[in-house]
Amino acid sequence: MSLDDILARIDTDLPEATERLLELLRIPSISTDPAFKADCDRAADWLVADLSALGVEVSKRPTPGHPMVVGHLGDNGPHLLFYGHYDVQPVDPLDLWDRDPFDPQVEDTAKGKVIRGRGSSDDKGQLMTFIEALRAWKAVKGDWPCRITFFLEGEEESGSPSLVPFMKENAEELKTDIALICDTGLFESRTPAIVTMLRGLLGEELTVTAPSLDLHSGMYGGIAMNPIRALSKVIASLHDETGRITIPGFYDGVPELSDALEAQWQGLAFDHQKFLDDVGLSIPAGEQDRTPLEMIWSRPTCEVNGIWGGYTGDGFKTVLPSKAHAKISFRLVGTQDPLAIRENFREMVSAALPDDCEVEFAPHGASPASGADTSGAMFEAARQALSDEWQIPAAYIGCGGSIPIAGYFQNILGTEPMLVGFGKDDDAIHSPNEKYDMESFHKGIRSWARILDALTK
Ligand code: BES
Numbered sequence: 001m002s003l004d005d006i007l008a009r010i011d012t013d014l015p016e017a018t019e020r021l022l023e024l025l026r027i028p029s030i031s032t033d034p035a036f037k038a039d040c041d042r043a044a045d046w047l048v049a050d051l052s053a054l055g056v057e058v059s060k061r062p063t064p065g066h067p068m069v070v071g072h073l074g075d076n077g078p079h080l081l082f083y084g085h086y087d088v089q090p091v092d093p094l095d096l097w098d099r100d101p102f103d104p105q106v107e108d109t110a111k112g113k114v115i116r117g118r119g120s121s122d123d124k125g126q127l128m129t130f131i132e133a134l135r136a137w138k139a140v141k142g143d144w145p146c147r148i149t150f151f152l153e154g155e156e157e158s159g160s161p162s163l164v165p166f167m168k169e170n171a172e173e174l175k176t177d178i179a180l181i182c183d184t185g186l187f188e189s190r191t192p193a194i195v196t197m198l199r200g201l202l203g204e205e206l207t208v209t210a211p212s213l214d215l216h217s218g219m220y221g222g223i224a225m226n227p228i229r230a231l232s233k234v235i236a237s238l239h240d241e242t243g244r245i246t247i248p249g250f251y252d253g254v255p256e257l258s259d260a261l262e263a264q265w266q267g268l269a270f271d272h273q274k275f276l277d278d279v280g281l282s283i284p285a286g287e288q289d290r291t292p293l294e295m296i297w298s299r300p301t302c303e304v305n306g307i308w309g310g311y312t313g314d315g316f317k318t319v320l321p322s323k324a325h326a327k328i329s330f331r332l333v334g335t336q337d338p339l340a341i342r343e344n345f346r347e348m349v350s351a352a353l354p355d356d357c358e359v360e361f362a363p364h365g366a367s368p369a370s371g372a373d374t375s376g377a378m379f380e381a382a383r384q385a386l387s388d389e390w391q392i393p394a395a396y397i398g399c400g401g402s403i404p405i406a407g408y409f410q411n412i413l414g415t416e417p418m419l420v421g422f423g424k425d426d427d428a429i430h431s432p433n434e435k436y437d438m439e440s441f442h443k444g445i446r447s448w449a450r451i452l453d454a455l456t457k
């Protein structure tokens with residue numbers, strides 16, 4: 001029985017594999033919202049049941065937050081770990097969805113079949129690509145390709161509060177030769193890719209209070225400090241006119257690209273006009289002296305994710321509000337220190353606000369950037385397997401998003417992370433109408449079969 005038999009099995013089993021994914025997508029496992037705690041638990045149970053049926057020794061492992069799913073199979077050959085997350089992002093704004101986010105379906109679109117629903121791309125569809133590849137392998141060969149540990153998380157979209165303690169407590173069980181992570185995408189929605197660098201993430205929420213209560217803006221307007229005005233001025237000062245971030249010490253630890261990486265990225269011939277055009281934009285808005293790929297992969301950012309205060313309902317209200325709020329996140333690169341940046345940011349904001357304003361800060365996660373050392377033979381084998389499946393040479397790329405566990409594999413377990421995923425730029429992850437292309441799902445499953453074959457030869 002050869003790899004071709006396994007690939008053929010994957011092709012014929014695709015309708016059943018799709019049904020299984022739809023079942024998982026029906027469970028609204030929104031990790032950040034306590035109202036969906038039981039659903040997160042149900043998603044973990046679903047995975048335990050599916051993996052058990054496949055013959056994996058697997059269990060749901062409690063944490064102070066949502067459970068982990070950990071399983072083991074096989075007893076010889078290299079020892080691989082597979083990581084994915086079964087939790088999903090909230091669905092709001094719900095009115096922008098064309099259907100119920102948790103009533104997924106396969107749709108025919110102009111660009112081909114897509115699986116529509118929250119979590120289809122991030123990350124349930126992706127994690128099922130690996131499980132389906134193993135299912136086909138087992139069905140055809142009657143055996144496993146090698147030793148594999150499953151590590152499926154239910155808190156990735158809400159900052160993974162239980163992850164580090166769990167990894168430390170279970171380090172011996174989770175240590176493997178390599179950690180496969182399926183939570184990233186294709187390059188330009190077409191070229192298979194292995195991610196070699198990920199940005200870190202620092203989150204801060206701030207509340208500025210000026211008057212002790214909401215005021216009539218006619219009675220007090222002119223004499224009373226408006227906290228929204230004070231907060232917007234501080235926010236506006238976080239970038240200078242060239243797009244550079246002004247927080248003291250912010251660029252400490254930000255490396256310049258090596259000549260080799262610069263040349264390799266040039267070779268990718270990234271079409272940034274299309275990338276922007278697809279989302280209704282045309283002008284790169286980052287640091288003006290940087291290339292588009294640097295802006296999204298290797299330069300740090302500061303983004304306001306939300307800002308609110310005063311009256312935002314229907315109609316109009318002449319209020320001079322007591323409070324103004326913002327959520328701000330920073331993508332970090334190189335050896336930028338999240339905690340030092342948090343401190344400097346807070347100091348800068350506090351110093352810039354007028355005396356009549358009070359500010360309170362709430363932290364929302366802090367993880368440094370990470371990278372993968374691709375010099376091991378397994379990386380070249382996987383790259384070749386991906387190239388074979390997609391009939392395009394696979395690329396080493398950066399990723400602007402953050403997957404903190406990649407760094408934890410290195411630092412806590414000493415395991416190199418290999419990041420392979422099949423998402424496309426227009427999957428609308430974290431957005432309304434999220435989808436996963438049937439092509440991503442199908443070729444994703446086939447890719448893992450080829451990678452498993454290549455890694456165990
Ligand atoms: N799957 C994404 C990471 C990602 C984003 C990969 C974009 C490829 C392209 C992951 O689930 C995610 O969204 N991570 C969060 C970080 C987390 C700590 C909230 C992110 O990057 O915002």
Ligand code: ZN
Pocket residue numbers: 085122123156183
């Ligand atoms: Zn994800």
